[in-house]
Amino acid sequence: MLIGSSLKMYFGRARTLEWTRAVAAICAEHPAVQGGVVEPFVIPTFPSIPEVVAIASDARMLVGAQDLHWEDSGAFTGEVSAPELAEHGVSLAEIGHAERRAMFGESDATVALKVAAALRNGIAPVLCIGETDEGAPAAAAAACIRQLEASLALAREADAIGRLVVAYEPVWAIGAPRPAGDDHIRAVASALREHLADDQLDAQVIYGGSAGPGLLPRIADSVDGMFLGRFVHDPAAFGTILDEALALRGAR
Numbered sequence: 001m002l003i004g005s006s007l008k009m010y011f012g013r014a015r016t017l018e019w020t021r022a023v024a025a026i027c028a029e030h031p032a033v034q035g036g037v038v039e040p041f042v043i044p045t046f047p048s049i050p051e052v053v054a055i056a057s058d059a060r061m062l063v064g065a066q067d068l069h070w071e072d073s074g075a076f077t078g079e080v081s082a083p084e085l086a087e088h089g090v091s092l093a094e095i096g097h098a099e100r101r102a103m104f105g106e107s108d109a110t111v112a113l114k115v116a117a118a119l120r121n122g123i124a125p126v127l128c129i130g131e132t133d134e135g136a137p138a139a140a141a142a143a144c145i146r147q148l149e150a151s152l153a154l155a156r157e158a159d160a161i162g163r164l165v166v167a168y169e170p171v172w173a174i175g176a177p178r179p180a181g182d183d184h185i186r187a188v189a190s191a192l193r194e195h196l197a198d199d200q201l202d203a204q205v206i207y208g209g210s211a212g213p214g215l216l217p218r219i220a221d222s223v224d225g226m227f228l229g230r231f232v233h234d235p236a237a238f239g240t241i242l243d244e245a246l247a248l249r250g251a252r
């Protein structure tokens, strides 16, 4: 199970490091992490990456970036390349989050460029997809598969291989009081898993969107992990979800 959180732009440097130290301390002691049941990750803002990598690596936590540019170098003021992120020890990069699509004009075309850039640089894309409006699971799954394939178009043309994390995040469930319904998540995540089952990319499907303690046991048969936000701002909640993952492993 891949379980982690994007800190978005919620915290400054001090709180980012405080949160990472607290979660790293939990992970360093937790049998779910140390026993290999859970691979934890954290995705801080760009400037905090080097300090977060230093804290996280001792606790077997992966570190991600919240975005990257699709070119490997050049005159792209304000952007950050995949090769530079890799130099910093970043192994995941969030691509196409709903907030970036809605507020910063990201399209499936730019997402496809970024996914290809991540894969060619050995960084696993955390490719965020999800339907915009609440509706029937079958329609949501169809929309997500269309978005997924559009986002993978260039990687497929390049015959890319590597790890792919698909973060299923229904847009209507992000920043909400509660996650999407269990049956909805299970139906869409299962369809995505089935779609990717024989893929040459090594794909995992994780769920995000107002997720917190209590959700994983209800959807664990359909997902490979969780993409957490506000509901793990208290580090103890991260520990609770690790407990849940461990209990699920024990139950199998």
Ligand SMILES: O=C[C@H](O)COP(=O)(O)O
Binding pocket: 005, 006, 169, 173, 174, 175, 176, 208, 209, 210, 211, 227, 228, 229, 230, 231
């Ligand atoms: O990156 C995480 C997701 O967008 C979910 O955030 P949220 O749990 O705060 O809704």
